[in-house]
Amino acid sequence: xxxxxxxxxxxxxxxxxxxxWLRRGQGGTxxxxxxxSSGDPVPASAAHEASSPLxxxxxxxxxxxxxxxxxLACTQCALHKGRTQAVFGVGNQQARWMIxxxxxxxxxxxxxxxxxxxxxxxxxxxxxxVGLKREDAYIANIVKCRPPNNRDPQPEEADSxxxxxxxxxxxxxxxxxxxxxxxxxxxxxxxxxxxxxxRGKCQRYGEAGIPLVVTYHPAYLLRSPKEKRKAxxxxxxxxxxxxxxxxxxx
Ligand code: URA
Numbered sequence: 001x002x003x004x005x006x007x008x009x010x011x012x013x014x015x016x017x018x019x020x021w022l023r024r025g026q027g028g029t030x031x032x033x034x035x036x037s038s039g040d041p042v043p044a045s046a047a048h049e050a051s052s053p054l055x056x057x058x059x060x061x062x063x064x065x066x067x068x069x070x071x072l073a074c075t076q077c078a079l080h081k082g083r084t085q086a087v088f089g090v091g092n093q094q095a096r097w098m099i100x101x102x103x104x105x106x107x108x109x110x111x112x113x114x115x116x117x118x119x120x121x122x123x124x125x126x127x128x129x130v131g132l133k134r135e136d137a138y139i140a141n142i143v144k145c146r147p148p149n150n151r152d153p154q155p156e157e158a159d160s161x162x163x164x165x166x167x168x169x170x171x172x173x174x175x176x177x178x179x180x181x182x183x184x185x186x187x188x189x190x191x192x193x194x195x196x197x198x199r200g201k202c203q204r205y206g207e208a209g210i211p212l213v214v215t216y217h218p219a220y221l222l223r224s225p226k227e228k229r230k231a232x233x234x235x236x237x238x239x240x241x242x243x244x245x246x247x248x249x250x
Contacts, residue, residue, distance in 0.1 A: 059163040060170070064093060067167050071144050077160040079145035079153075084109045089140035089168055096242050097137040098174035099123065100165070102183040102217065103153050109146040114139045115218075122218040123180070126231065130239040138172050140165060142187045158187050169206070176242035177205050178235075181217025188212060199234050202241055213238040 062070060071088045074080060087104040090113050099115075107117035115123050124134045143153040143161045153161075169177070179185040182195050188205055189198065189212070198214040205212040215234035216227050 059167050062167060064171060067164065067171070071164050074144065074161075074164075077145075077157045079143065079147060079157055082148050083145040085112045086144040087112055087114050087141065087146075088144060089138060090114060091134070091138035092136055093138065093172060095136060095138040095172055096175040097127075097132060097178060097238070098169065098172055098176070099127070099137050099139045099178045099180060100184045100188060101139070101141045101180050103141050103143045103150075104146040105150055106146065108141075114141050119218040119222060122222060126218065126235055129232065130235045132239075138168070138174065140168055142184055152183055158183075162187070166206075169210070173208075174210060176238055177210055177212040178238050179203075179212055179214045181220065184217075185214040189214075199230065200237070202237070211241045213241065 059067065059070060068088050072086050074086060080086070083104075087108050101115060101123075104114060105117055105119075107120075108114055114120070123139075127134060127137060142158050142165060144164060147153050147157070177188065179188050185195055185198050186192060189203055191198070195214055195216055199216070203212040203214060204210065213234055215231050215238075216224075221228050221231055
């Protein structure tokens with residue numbers, strides 16, 4: 001495999017659990033063939049201001065520092081009662097790619113960072129498969145506090161958190177939003193359609209019409225590895241839309 005791009009993609013696709021082969025005598029990008037794998041990828045493993053009387057709609061004007069303080073001190077919905085800490089979001093504030101998940105789980109609640117558990121490791125590998133390092137993207141969730149027993153966030157909880165995510169998106173102005181999983185997709189697109197119906201095409205978010213690609217949640221992919229091939233296609237679509245993320249245009 002002489003082509004370093006192919007070698008890198010080969011490595012990360014295998015890390016995603018998508019087994020790959022190269023056609024004999026070919027080393028280019030299109031030479032990579034994939035097949036479903038039965039195995040999962042190797043699991044690798046504030047400041048707080050008072051919850052102030054600042055008008056809720058003023059969130060749309062906050063800078064990063066004050067937005068973060070608001071989120072970390074938020075008591076707008078009952079989820080704050082069970083959290084260790086709110087999970088604000090992480091990554092490059094000038095990112096081209098914004099990854100939006102559902103809600104913090106136990107690991108995220110403990111560490112204060114989205115997607116740091118087993119699903120997060122798979123997400124990292126999914127991003128690397130299209131040449132994107134985790135730290136080059138911005139990663140956030142629909143709700144910032146962990147729902148009890150990892151249940152789905154309720155609509156009123158997602159609504160309470162929506163101004164925070166809207167402000168994060170407005171500050172970043174990403175070229176592409178990758179919505180991972182049903183809760184993210186349905187909330188961002190204001191629909192009840194399934195991931196299966198929403199994935200595979202370029203959707204649009206908000207008044208600015210930011211391109212949005214829906215894919216499966218990495219936690220679901222860990223349970224249903226056969227769907228990783230579809231997720232890989234979604235990532236390729238996202239890469240086409242978002243354009244260059246690495247100096248070598250990978
Ligand atoms: N699942 C999510 O949707 N978000 C996280 O941050 C972790 C797991």
